[in-house]
Amino acid sequence: MTYAERGLRESATFDRATIHGIQRAAATGVYDIRGWGAKRALPHFDDLLFLGASMSRYPLEGYRESCGTDVVLGGRHAERPLHLDIPVTIAGMSFGALSAQAKEALGRGASEVGTSTTTGDGGMTPEERGQSRHLVYQYLPSRYGMNPDDLRAADAIEVVLGQGAKPGGGGMLLGQKISPRVAGMRTLPEGIDQRSACRHPDWTGPDDLTIKIAELREITDWQKPVYVKVGATRTYYDVKLAVHAGADVVVVDGMQGGTAATQDVFIEHVGIPTLAALPQAVQALQELGVHRRPDGVQLVVSGGIRTGADVAKALALGADAVAIGTAALIALGDNDPRWAAEYDALGSAAGFYDDFQDGRDPAGITTQDPELAARLDPVLGGRRLANYLRVLSMEAQTIARACGKSHVTHLEPEDLVAVTLEAAAMARVPLAGTSWIPGTTGGL
Amino acid sequence: MDTMTDPLTDTTRLDLAELTLREVNRTLHEMTSGEVVVTNPRGAHSVAAGLTAPLLVTIAGHCGYYAAGMNQLADVVVEGTAGVGVAENMMSGSVRVRGNASQSAGATAHGGLLVVEGDAAARCGISMKGVDIVVGGSVGHLSAFMAQAGRLVVRGDAGEALGDSIYEARLYVRGTVASLGADCVEKPMRSEHLAELAGLLEAAGFTDDDPASYSRFGSARGLYHFHADNAY
Numbered sequence A: 001m002t003y004a005e006r007g008l009r010e011s012a013t014f015d016r017a018t019i020h021g022i023q024r025a026a027a028t029g030v031y032d033i034r035g036w037g038a039k040r041a042l043p044h045f046d047d048l049l050f051l052g053a054s055m056s057r058y059p060l061e062g063y064r065e066s067c068g069t070d071v072v073l074g075g076r077h078a079e080r081p082l083h084l085d086i087p088v089t090i091a092g093m094s095f096g097a098l099s100a101q102a103k104e105a106l107g108r109g110a111s112e113v114g115t116s117t118t119t120g121d122g123g124m125t126p127e128e129r130g131q132s133r134h135l136v137y138q139y140l141p142s143r144y145g146m147n148p149d150d151l152r153a154a155d156a157i158e159v160v161l162g163q164g165a166k167p168g169g170g171g172m173l174l175g176q177k178i179s180p181r182v183a184g185m186r187t188l189p190e191g192i193d194q195r196s197a198c199r200h201p202d203w204t205g206p207d208d209l210t211i212k213i214a215e216l217r218e219i220t221d222w223q224k225p226v227y228v229k230v231g232a233t234r235t236y237y238d239v240k241l242a243v244h245a246g247a248d249v250v251v252v253d254g255m256q257g258g259t260a261a262t263q264d265v266f267i268e269h270v271g272i273p274t275l276a277a278l279p280q281a282v283q284a285l286q287e288l289g290v291h292r293r294p295d296g297v298q299l300v301v302s303g304g305i306r307t308g309a310d311v312a313k314a315l316a317l318g319a320d321a322v323a324i325g326t327a328a329l330i331a332l333g334d335n336d337p338r339w340a341a342e343y344d345a346l347g348s349a350a351g352f353y354d355d356f357q358d359g360r361d362p363a364g365i366t367t368q369d370p371e372l373a374a375r376l377d378p379v380l381g382g383r384r385l386a387n388y389l390r391v392l393s394m395e396a397q398t399i400a401r402a403c404g405k406s407h408v409t410h411l412e413p414e415d416l417v418a419v420t421l422e423a424a425a426m427a428r429v430p431l432a433g434t435s436w437i438p439g440t441t442g443g444l
Numbered sequence B: 001m002d003t004m005t006d007p008l009t010d011t012t013r014l015d016l017a018e019l020t021l022r023e024v025n026r027t028l029h030e031m032t033s034g035e036v037v038v039t040n041p042r043g044a045h046s047v048a049a050g051l052t053a054p055l056l057v058t059i060a061g062h063c064g065y066y067a068a069g070m071n072q073l074a075d076v077v078v079e080g081t082a083g084v085g086v087a088e089n090m091m092s093g094s095v096r097v098r099g100n101a102s103q104s105a106g107a108t109a110h111g112g113l114l115v116v117e118g119d120a121a122a123r124c125g126i127s128m129k130g131v132d133i134v135v136g137g138s139v140g141h142l143s144a145f146m147a148q149a150g151r152l153v154v155r156g157d158a159g160e161a162l163g164d165s166i167y168e169a170r171l172y173v174r175g176t177v178a179s180l181g182a183d184c185v186e187k188p189m190r191s192e193h194l195a196e197l198a199g200l201l202e203a204a205g206f207t208d209d210d211p212a213s214y215s216r217f218g219s220a221r222g223l224y225h226f227h228a229d230n231a232y
Helices: A016-028 A100-112 A126-131 A148-153 A180-186 A206-219 A235-245 A264-269 A274-287 A308-316 A326-332 A337-345 A378-402 A421-427 B021-030 B191-204
Strands: A048-050 A071-073 A082-084 A088-090 A116-118 A134-139 A156-160 A171-173 A194-196 A226-231 A249-253 A298-302 A321-324 A416-418 B003-006 B011-015 B034-039 B055-060 B075-078 B094-097 B113-116 B129-135 B149-154 B170-173 B184-187 B215-219
Touching (some): A048 A308, A071 A298, A082 A134, A088 A100, A088 A378, A100 A116, A100 A134, A100 A326, A100 A378, A134 A148, A148 A206, A156 A206, A206 A226, A206 B021, A226 A235, A235 A249, A235 A274, A249 A274, A274 A421, A308 A321, A321 A326, A326 A378, A416 A421, B113 B191, B129 B191, B170 B191
Parallel strands (some): A088 A116, A088 A321, A116 A134, A134 A156, A249 A298, B011 B034, B034 B055, B075 B094, B094 B113, B113 B129, B149 B170
Antiparallel strands (some): A048 A416, A071 A082, B003 B011, B170 B215, B184 B215
């Protein structure tokens, strides 16, 4: 008999996952640490729909009329801005959190379609630099592996202030993943838990950030674009301050953004959804007069991007590009059913595996175990990622053409409606079938 | 551009009253050897940041933030005080501050020698990753916070929470320590530590100090593995 047939009723408040969490906490006395991003249902791009052209708008022919996808990031101050062929980039993920094979595969896939990858906590590997046509070097609070030579070897610098999965939180790479190479790069003993500070050690606020960005420009002779990445919280203010501090590009990571390892309570309860953050960021850029201008500040949005529809919706709401992390790992083979038996043996299942911190990823992606890591073929993984990135771009183009646009960044909020009140209010687009945008008379 | 080289001393003079910071730093970045004096820094930020050659650079006056930031190979002397983050993320070479330094001196630095002849403010040596830092006077609170590797020598006193969450760096203090941070403990001064300290003091030019008058501090290694009792 099923639970329902037996008359058993699950509590909405104390559902099975909640009960399990309480039991686990009671047994261990330690909070749950895991990878991945928020798993709770949040207002998201799925709650928006495009208004394809009919009579009042004129669509473009799918296979005959072109629809551009290229984007230039960092033309405000840098002598060498990034010219990307598609508006989808790879978000920062560290060697350490990911295997060397996974990092190489990300570089191969991104380079094949002309977009960028990003380093992460722990520094730059030669493999990553070698395989990435455009590589963004993250400048993080921990400064693990921070090397000025790598700074100069990068194509752009991303000053990381926060991450969507854990705004305000530091990093935590558990000892299981600290191989001799990872430990060496981070100047720490092998096998110990590596804590990362939640804030930068040598500046304490936006005024200091201005000076820090100027220093990075001096060191790199003003050639590289400087990004500033924030976790989505007080996005309107953070974006304004980032622009004032001199950012060429602002990266806003919503709370659906992934992580290698942090507290579950942090992932699920800190930050705001990507959908809520994006219009705030655009408003800030518009008020400063730097949105969608050749000499302006570009906006990259990340946090739960999965499909070309998500890409198109983010661009329509005002992003210049999006970044993907979790989706890129899935494209490489993360949570692939071919490893189902091994996921089961770890107490998880294909499609549910999020214990990236344990370093026992059967797919060889979120691990430093040499045998597991060897399962991922970087060439094949790169090809799969390239395929996926192409699909994202083609899907976004298809939608853009249907809306009558000759470039994906010509999509605009007018092309969108929302199917829920929450999404309409957050995205600042009308509820479908109405002209009503909830909250438009309110504040931020 | 007002770049002058004295034919007698072969010293290049870069005057920040006449040149922009960009012009000064570009010139320094293009040089592969030699001696340079940067005059009139007047508190400018990022002076001599990003050097990559074995230059001898004297900054004749007070500096703002990030003086000699990320230095590689060069020997830099600040003839005055230094602002926040002097020699931050230094990789090699040396930086000497004749006066006092503001907070976060030598932050995240991987190598080389930083000498502050006066006092250094809070968070001196924060997240240091292999640099040697010798402070002639005292350091402020949270110095050597999350220090990973390298040595910090304090000839005066240390403020509160010294060495909080420290990893494998070694700390030597001659004066008093207001308090130790999480997981930082006093350790015995064995012969190898006395010898190490003597070498550091000599390199910094403080040869009159008796290494035996110093105390050593380091990690209790209690935070190295995450468990329930690690909540502070």
